[in-house]
Amino acid sequence: MGEKEKKKITPRRRFFTDMAHHIGLGTMGVMLLGGYATKAKSSPLTLRPPAALPEDDFLKTCIKCGLCAEACANRPQNLTRDGKRKDPLGTLKMAKASDNVTIGTPFFTPRDTPCYMCEDIPCVPACPTGALDIAKVTNPKTNELDIRKMDMGVAVVDVHSCIAFWGLQCDACYRACPLLDEAIKLQYNRNSRTGKHAFLEPVVNPDVCTGCGLCEKACVTEKAAIFVLPREVAQGKPGDHYVKGWDKQDQQRAGDRKEEDITTHDERSKKKPLDYLNNGLGL
Numbered sequence: 001m002g003e004k005e006k007k008k009i010t011p012r013r014r015f016f017t018d019m020a021h022h023i024g025l026g027t028m029g030v031m032l033l034g035g036y037a038t039k040a041k042s043s044p045l046t047l048r049p050p051a052a053l054p055e056d057d058f059l060k061t062c063i064k065c066g067l068c069a070e071a072c073a074n075r076p077q078n079l080t081r082d083g084k085r086k087d088p089l090g091t092l093k094m095a096k097a098s099d100n101v102t103i104g105t106p107f108f109t110p111r112d113t114p115c116y117m118c119e120d121i122p123c124v125p126a127c128p129t130g131a132l133d134i135a136k137v138t139n140p141k142t143n144e145l146d147i148r149k150m151d152m153g154v155a156v157v158d159v160h161s162c163i164a165f166w167g168l169q170c171d172a173c174y175r176a177c178p179l180l181d182e183a184i185k186l187q188y189n190r191n192s193r194t195g196k197h198a199f200l201e202p203v204v205n206p207d208v209c210t211g212c213g214l215c216e217k218a219c220v221t222e223k224a225a226i227f228v229l230p231r232e233v234a235q236g237k238p239g240d241h242y243v244k245g246w247d248k249q250d251q252q253r254a255g256d257r258k259e260e261d262i263t264t265h266d267e268r269s270k271k272k273p274l275d276y277l278n279n280g281l282g283l
């Protein structure tokens with residue numbers, strides 16, 4: 001970033017930060033929100049900056065000041081070797097009416113510009129309201145920022161369009177991942193049809209993936225076959241009615257039979273599919 005640009009940004013950043021401290025965040029939020037009479041609701045697929053609060057809280061807390069996007073847009077990580085930015089707007093964008101995201105709030109689109117997982121995560125401390133919660137990316141033991149704690153979403157693979165699942169050699173997403181062999185691995189699978197070839201299929205570990213989207217950006221298919229979704233969209237959770245394991249109610253319904261006499265789905269699934277399907281058919 002040139003000195004000239006720094007000078008352009010600093011007064012704006014100082015203005016919002018000072019204002020937030022002097023007049024109180026609530027008042028400031030009302031003032032700024034008032035400027036956006038038309039408010040679009042965000043698509044559930046919207047990806048927020050690192051350390052963003054859960055969406056409802058985020059929308060109540062973000063005052064649309066754009067300081068996170070400014071901090072991001074000017075990072076050297078967004079510069080190419082010849083000093084030009086890969087994307088002049090940086091990773092974080094402030095939503096316009098046409099973006100299908102609540103107007104004025106920050107978001108990113110990995111296929112255009114992913115998050116480069118900057119070690120110092122400059123977008124987060126730039127936020128004056130806590131809409132980007134620095135505690136979420138702080139290591140409690142060292143009190144230092146920890147980029148690996150970022151959680152913007154989770155990458156999912158569309159196995160129908162990923163060419164590695166067709167048996168073609170491609171590891172573009174795997175190599176693009178900053179947490180290679182942790183957030184994403186290549187799983188070896190023998191091609192049982194030919195008996196000779198192998199599939200090397202990308203598999204994401206959702207517990208490690210930060211949702212940075214570098215894999216999505218790198219994917220070679222026309223429409224990315226690996227893409228980042230908000231975690232609550234990508235990952236299901238058991239419903240409240242789901243009961244784990246054998247409980248008293250199950251025992252009552254089973255009468256005299258013991259737990260070990262009853263074939264569970266897990267046991268069935270350990271058998272080969274044909275054994276299970278043909279069970280009891282005398283085949």
Ligand code: SF4
Binds near residue numbers: 049050071114117
């Ligand atoms: S961590 Fe990501 S969003 Fe934040 S400044 Fe870096 S590239 Fe931008």
Ligand code: SF4
Binds near residue numbers: 062068106126129131
């Ligand atoms: S997330 Fe924070 S820094 Fe970014 S626009 Fe909202 S209030 Fe401003």
Ligand code: SF4
Binds near residue numbers: 154177184210216
């Ligand atoms: S989004 Fe993709 S590149 Fe980023 S951590 Fe997850 S698997 Fe790796």
